[in-house]
Amino acid sequence: xxxxxxxxxxxxxxxxxxxxxxxxxxxxxxxxxxxxxxxxxxxxxxxxxxxxxxxxxxxxxxxxxxxxxxxxxxxxxxxxxxxxxxxxxxxxxxxxxxxxxxxxxxxxxxxxxxxxxxxxxxxxxxxxxxxxxxxxxxxxxxxxxxxxxxxxxxxxxxxxxxxxxxxxxxxxxxxxxxxxxxxxxxxxxxxxxxxxxxxxxxxxxxxxxxxxxxxxxxxxxxxxxxxxxxxxxxxxxxxxxxxxxxxxxxxxxxxxxxxxxxxxxxxxxxxxxxxxxxxxxxxxxxxxxxxxxxxxxxxxxxxxxxxxxxxxxxxxxxxxx
Numbered sequence: 001x002x003x004x005x006x007x008x009x010x011x012x013x014x015x016x017x018x019x020x021x022x023x024x025x026x027x028x029x030x031x032x033x034x035x036x037x038x039x040x041x042x043x044x045x046x047x048x049x050x051x052x053x054x055x056x057x058x059x060x061x062x063x064x065x066x067x068x069x070x071x072x073x074x075x076x077x078x079x080x081x082x083x084x085x086x087x088x089x090x091x092x093x094x095x096x097x098x099x100x101x102x103x104x105x106x107x108x109x110x111x112x113x114x115x116x117x118x119x120x121x122x123x124x125x126x127x128x129x130x131x132x133x134x135x136x137x138x139x140x141x142x143x144x145x146x147x148x149x150x151x152x153x154x155x156x157x158x159x160x161x162x163x164x165x166x167x168x169x170x171x172x173x174x175x176x177x178x179x180x181x182x183x184x185x186x187x188x189x190x191x192x193x194x195x196x197x198x199x200x201x202x203x204x205x206x207x208x209x210x211x212x213x214x215x216x217x218x219x220x221x222x223x224x225x226x227x228x229x230x231x232x233x234x235x236x237x238x239x240x241x242x243x244x245x246x247x248x249x250x251x252x253x254x255x256x257x258x259x260x261x262x263x264x265x266x267x268x269x270x271x272x273x274x275x276x277x278x279x280x281x282x283x284x285x286x287x288x289x290x291x292x293x294x295x296x297x298x299x300x301x302x303x304x305x306x307x308x309x310x311x312x313x314x315x316x317x318x319x320x321x
Contacts, residue, residue: 126194230293
């Protein structure tokens with residue numbers, strides 16, 4: 001693959017940490033607000049074991065979503081959103097900042113960055129965000145999403161009332177280490193996600209820029225390539241995500257190791273539910289991640305352009321401190 005110049009994800013000079021914080025955080029918040037219901041449906045499908053009960057009706061992602069709305073009101077689709085919004089700003093800031101840093105670190109002496117280096121930078125950025133933010137955030141999110149209580153019934157009191165309450169109870173009952181349950185699988189999932197995501201996005205954007213003869217692309221084209229690149233990860237690591245979800249949903253038993261639990265969960269899924277169980281929730285996950293990346297990259301590129309332009313409009317061409 002031909003070498004490319006060392007650039008940010010948008011094909012321009014790497015953005016500053018301040019730009020990544022604001023643009024990445026804004027993009028992440030918009031993505032979460034738009035796509036979170038699909039993530040809730042995905043989690044419910046991954047935790048579902050209806051296939052093990054004879055005669056039980058199998059619900060697809062539409063049926064599962066309708067059931068959540070019927071039993072728990074439309075707000076049930078947004079369970080765990082608080083945990084996501086709390087972590088989304090640092091998550092996106094870490095993703096874009098670390099990606100730029102790793103890419104520059106892997107650049108050749110002449111400043112060019114190969115496709116292989118882009119892949120490795122994305123992989124490292126995904127692992128970094130998984131360890132720093134994503135794992136604790138997802139443990140809390142999944143605990144909230146897994147609750148089937150009715151939000152329309154004030155007497156139906158759930159164990160976890162909100163993200164802060166879930167965080168408090170998990171730490172009190174299971175210890176701080178419980179927040180990092182499934183960290184290896186989360187790091188593997190996030191790493192492969194971002195490796196595929198940034199590689200596909202950079203390659204597609206580079207080709208479009210070359211075709212148009214400009215580094216500035218219209219938002220609709222950014223959305224399309226974000227949509228395509230975002231779909232790459234889920235297809236490559238669906239089994240990892242399903243096992244991770246089940247691992248994070250339940251407390252560990254005394255004496256159980258992480259590897260032991262992963263092996264046990266995988267074996268039970270294979271024996272009781274078959275190979276297809278590893279791909280439960282793949283449809284809503286692709287529907288969640290792909291448009292999510294379209295939203296993320298589009299909003300990120302838009303905010304980044306505005307911020308970089310305003311920076312150069314200031315005296316001296318720098319941000320005011």
